[in-house]
Amino acid sequence: MADLAVRCDDLRKRYGNVVAVDGLSLHVRRGECFGLLGPNGAGKTTTIEILEGLLAPDEGEVEVLGLRWRRDERELRQRLGIQLQETQLPEKLTVHETLRLFRSFYHGGRSVDDLLHAIELGVKRDSRVGKLSGGQKQRLSLACALAGDPDLLFLDEPTTGLDPQSRRQLWHLLDRFRAEGGTILLTTHYMDEAEFLCDRVAVIDQGQVLAQGAPKELIASLGAPKVVVHEGTLEDVFMSLTGRHLRDD
Amino acid sequence: MTTERARGGASRPLVELTLARLREFVREPEAIFWSFVFPIVMTVALAIAFPSSAARTVLVGVADGEGAAAVRAALGQAEGITVRDVSRPEEQRLLREGIVHLIVVPTMPPTYRFDPAREESVLARVVVDDALKRAAGRREPWQAREEPQAVAGSRYIDWFIPGLIGMGIMSNGMWTIAFGIVQARMRKLLKRMVASPMRRWEFLLAQLLARLLFLGPEVLVPLVFAVLVFGMPVQGSAVVIAAVALVGALTFGALGLLLGSRVRTFEAISGLMNLVMLPMWILSGVFFSSANFPDAMQPLIQALPLTALIDALRAVILDGASLAAVGDELGLLAAWGVVPFFVALRIFNWR
Numbered sequence: 001m002a003d004l005a006v007r008c009d010d011l012r013k014r015y016g017n018v019v020a021v022d023g024l025s026l027h028v029r030r031g032e033c034f035g036l037l038g039p040n041g042a043g044k045t046t047t048i049e050i051l052e053g054l055l056a057p058d059e060g061e062v063e064v065l066g067l068r069w070r071r072d073e074r075e076l077r078q079r080l081g082i083q084l085q086e087t088q089l090p091e092k093l094t095v096h097e098t099l100r101l102f103r104s105f106y107h108g109g110r111s112v113d114d115l116l117h118a119i120e121l122g123v124k125r126d127s128r129v130g131k132l133s134g135g136q137k138q139r140l141s142l143a144c145a146l147a148g149d150p151d152l153l154f155l156d157e158p159t160t161g162l163d164p165q166s167r168r169q170l171w172h173l174l175d176r177f178r179a180e181g182g183t184i185l186l187t188t189h190y191m192d193e194a195e196f197l198c199d200r201v202a203v204i205d206q207g208q209v210l211a212q213g214a215p216k217e218l219i220a221s222l223g224a225p226k227v228v229v230h231e232g233t234l235e236d237v238f239m240s241l242t243g244r245h246l247r248d249d
Numbered sequence: 250m251t252t253e254r255a256r257g258g259a260s261r262p263l264v265e266l267t268l269a270r271l272r273e274f275v276r277e278p279e280a281i282f283w284s285f286v287f288p289i290v291m292t293v294a295l296a297i298a299f300p301s302s303a304a305r306t307v308l309v310g311v312a313d314g315e316g317a318a319a320v321r322a323a324l325g326q327a328e329g330i331t332v333r334d335v336s337r338p339e340e341q342r343l344l345r346e347g348i349v350h351l352i353v354v355p356t357m358p359p360t361y362r363f364d365p366a367r368e369e370s371v372l373a374r375v376v377v378d379d380a381l382k383r384a385a386g387r388r389e390p391w392q393a394r395e396e397p398q399a400v401a402g403s404r405y406i407d408w409f410i411p412g413l414i415g416m417g418i419m420s421n422g423m424w425t426i427a428f429g430i431v432q433a434r435m436r437k438l439l440k441r442m443v444a445s446p447m448r449r450w451e452f453l454l455a456q457l458l459a460r461l462l463f464l465g466p467e468v469l470v471p472l473v474f475a476v477l478v479f480g481m482p483v484q485g486s487a488v489v490i491a492a493v494a495l496v497g498a499l500t501f502g503a504l505g506l507l508l509g510s511r512v513r514t515f516e517a518i519s520g521l522m523n524l525v526m527l528p529m530w531i532l533s534g535v536f537f538s539s540a541n542f543p544d545a546m547q548p549l550i551q552a553l554p555l556t557a558l559i560d561a562l563r564a565v566i567l568d569g570a571s572l573a574a575v576g577d578e579l580g581l582l583a584a585w586g587v588v589p590f591f592v593a594l595r596i597f598n599w600r
Contacts, residue, residue, distance in 0.1 A: 088438065105446045147257075
């Protein structure tokens with residue numbers, strides 16, 4: 001199936017006695033934005049890091065852009081953009097220097113100045129990374145992932161901890177990447193993020209896929225809205241599948 | 250190789266990685282202080298503490314007693330002795346704090362109170378005993394001729410400077426590399442880097458290259474300072490000095506790489522650093538000659554990389570030794586660099 005950007009079948013990953021990923025299969029199509037939705041500890045990060053080639057699964061097959069990590073790592077790394085959850089970029093470097101550094105690793109892609117404008121940080125070109133706001137840092141981190149003009153973007157909780165305005169700004173940048181034909185696989189525990197960005201989501205808990213489909217379909221599959229005071233959301237989907245809330249707070 | 254245009258205005262990865270590390274370093278004021286200013290502060294302090302030209306003065310206390318006046322008179326006539334009166338209760342404190350090196354109790358014959366383990370006290374005993382015997386009428390078989398050798402090149406400060414440079418090469422090399430790596434690991438930056446197409450060896454090589462770029466000023470600052478301020482003569486050629494410093498920097502850089510290869514907290518890396526560096530500070534002859542340690546320890550001391558580096562630096566700077574003459578030391582250093590480098594590459598944790 002050449003139109004799949006990511007295919008994984010029956011992934012399993014264990015840490016000691018803890019099963020982080022338990023027989024998980026995903027098919028992400030080219031050009032779509034696919035979300036892994038689930039609470040903290042559901043196995044989202046472990047799954048995405050296996051797909052990113054940073055972790056080896058105990059069992060299961062992974063194919064990314066039709067390539068295998070074991071055989072094609074160098075080519076894959078050139079064609080992927082990756083944003084990790086907790087990376088802190090060097091605080092003493094400027095925005096421009098950081099982009100130059102990451103851009104230097106790729107054979108092709110946009111120029112450093114183009115990237116700077118794409119993430120709307122032109123005015124912060126010579127500011128130190130340590131002086132940026134949370135939202136600006138996250139946009140810079142996204143630009144580092146976009147540096148090689150990737151076919152596929154992996155994002156692990158791209159907007160966690162950001163204020164609403166910064167989140168919207170980031171969503172629009174991701175929308176633009178989509179519009180230019182890029183594929184996105186992201187993890188999130190925000191329902192509104194999944195509903196806004198994703199064509200399809202997989203609801204994950206305890207390392208397994210509980211349900212998969214377009215956000216609207218999943219909400220519709222609940223049948224008649226359970227609550228009359230608000231429209232159905234992915235939160236309701238998660239609750240009906242597990243009997244728990246999506247977020248602990 | 251891709252061109253700069255294909256890289257969107259960025260240079261080669263190795264250049265960008267090296268520049269990034271350099272920029273991080275020079276934008277850290279503390280790092281500049283420890284690398285460049287601290288050695289000068291230390292040199293000046295030691296030059297003050299161990300003046301080379303002025304003859305040393307022996308500090309003697311005279312206890313109360315019937316013959317105290319006579320003892321004071323006898324010592325007062327001798328050169329290089331400073332006398333003060335001491336009372337019984339303060340004796341211990343004055344000796345302990347080095348305010349007096351020896352106490353004369355004016356009995357007949359006199360009694361000396363001093364710590365035989367303290368060099369200056371042993372010297373004081375000889376000087377005082379000599380002065381008192383002379384005053385008591387001893388006949389001198391001869392008056393020896395003295396030819397003082399306090400020429401530039403053989404003073405303590407001259408001996409100390411190469412040791413200081415060697416110590417700087419060790420601690421800066423190990424700290425900047427290990428600390429930079431541990432910090433990048435803690436910030437999940439290493440993991441982010443290996444998620445990109447960056448080549449791992451280029452990252453590690455860049456750490457060493459950036460380190461080598463600070464090496465020049467690090468060696469030159471104390472050396473030039475010593476030449477200008479203390480008139481220290483430099484016998485060896487600049488090329489040989491640079492070669493020895495380079496090998497030393499690579500060696501300790503590789504050791505820093507090894508220490509930082511798996512650690513993920515600052516506490517752990519600090520402990521590990523002290524464990525490795527402290528014995529060398531003491532044993533390798535930075536502040537005092539390692540010949541002071543017993544013969545049984547010498548094989549161990551001679552096998553340490555800092556001993557090899559400092560011995561080579563002293564031979565080149567003070568005696569003008571050629572590269573071939575310090576070949577053994579450089580060979581030992583190289584072994585201490587190559588083995589840790591490959592072990593580090595094998596066990597390095599990128600996550």
